[in-house]
Amino acid sequence: MTGVTLNKAIKKYGETQVIHGIDLEIEDGEFCVFVGPSGCGKSTLLRMIAGLEETTDGAINIGQRDVTHMDPAKRGVAMVFQTYALYPHMTVAENMGFGLRMNGVPKPEINEKVSKASSILKLDQYLNRKPKALSGGQRQRVAIGRAIVRGPEVFLFDEPLSNLDAELRVEMRVEISRLHQEIGATMIYVTHDQVEAMTMADKIVVLRDGRIEQVGAPLDLYRDPDNKFVAGFIGSPAMNFLECDIVDGKLAHPAFATPQDCPITLPTGLTSVTVGARPEHIEMDQSADQLTIELTEALGGVSYCYLTGPNDTRLIIEERGDNRSSEGQTVGLSIPTERLYLFDPETGSRLR
Structure with a gap:
């Protein structure tokens, strides 16, 4: 069993602390995605697991082994980076087997592992090509193949699709998800794209400012966010928010023709609240005129209307x-009423 456990993991650069006591358990065989805005600490946390960043305090375990201060090569992990980092003078097969060759693995064993990885990734017909003759998606598959042949206990992906165009990103999302199902290894994946997180993950870890905001399955985070940050970050387009006054126990806002019923019992003394509603849960009342449709985006099966008021x-x-x-x-x-989400206007915490 090879899960990953972080116990109060801390990272400091001098006096500046960027990772604040992370506690996290990633189960064996789980596909876990770290997601959050730029600068939230997701790549730093991944590099701490890989051993590319020193852990200032706390502990990191892979399986039953404490790897907190272990050399990266001994941790049993393989990392796929945003850049492919392929050797241009080597063929696909040579790139995939290079790490094994450097470690003195016998050539027949290298060939067997490269052949197996290329079959999984559908690279058989490209084994004798050099990187310049490959598309971006094919190069990224070679980089993944290089990780597979090492037989790691844990795969780490640091925004591997960022350099690909939109169509290739969709294709590679499917490829990586299929790869996970086929080999069943523990995978930790970093992205700033919440669509990638929603479509690929078994578990999503939402990070902000070096802290975990919420952990859960994709649809659990979408349907039941703990706070305004998670509610606004998970979902595309993002959740809508309105700052509403509380009038006689109802939610009042100029966008509402009449005050809206409140779905929960509000804390005593609260005079205002942040109300959230997802784009697909709002309907337009054609008989009222509080808001103006400023722009529409027709995408075929769905349209998005941008309203101002x-x-x-x-x-x-x-x-x-x-x-x-x-x-x-x-x-x-x-x-x-049952589709409304309420948040504390001061803390952003969910009111339930």
Whole structure:
């Protein structure tokens, strides 16, 4: 069993602390994605697991081994970087087997492992090509193949799809997910793209400022966020937020034609609250005129309407079906009470 456990892991650069006591357990065979905005510490945390960054305090275990201060080569991990880092003068087969050759592995064993990895990644027909003759997606598959032949206990991916165009990113997402299903190894994947996180992960770890905001399955985070940050970060387009006053136990905002019923019992003394609603849960009331449709994006099966209104209100609403709204219309909002999310306006914590 080869899971990864972090116990109060801390990273400091001099007096500056960037990772603040991370506690995390990644199960054996799990596909775990670290996600968050730039500068949140996700790549630093991955490099700490790899041994490329020294852990200032706390402990990191891979399986039953404490690897906190162990040499990277002895940790049983293989890392795939954003850049392919392939040797241009070597063939695909030579690139994939280079690490084994440097470690003195016999040539027949190298050939066997390269052949197996190339079969998994559908690279058989490219083994004698050099990197310049490959597409970006094929080069990234070679980099992944180089990791596979090492037979690591844990695979680490540091934003491996960032250099690919949109179509190739989708293709490689499928490839990496299929690879995980086929070999069943523990994989930890870093990305700033929450769509990648949602589509690939068994478990998502949402990070901000070197701290974990929430851990859970993709749909659990989407449907049941713990705070405003997670609610706004997970989901595309992002959740809409309105700063509402509380009037006679109801939620009041200029975008509402009438005050909205509150889905929970609010704490005593609270006079305002942040209300969240996902684009697909909001309907437009054509009989009202609180908001103006400023822009529409028709994407085929779905359209997104961008609305503006009083108090600098900006909303995105999803529409489907044949009858869709057009730019310049004035409308109101209709949101089922059970679809509303409420957050403390000061702390951002979820009110339940």
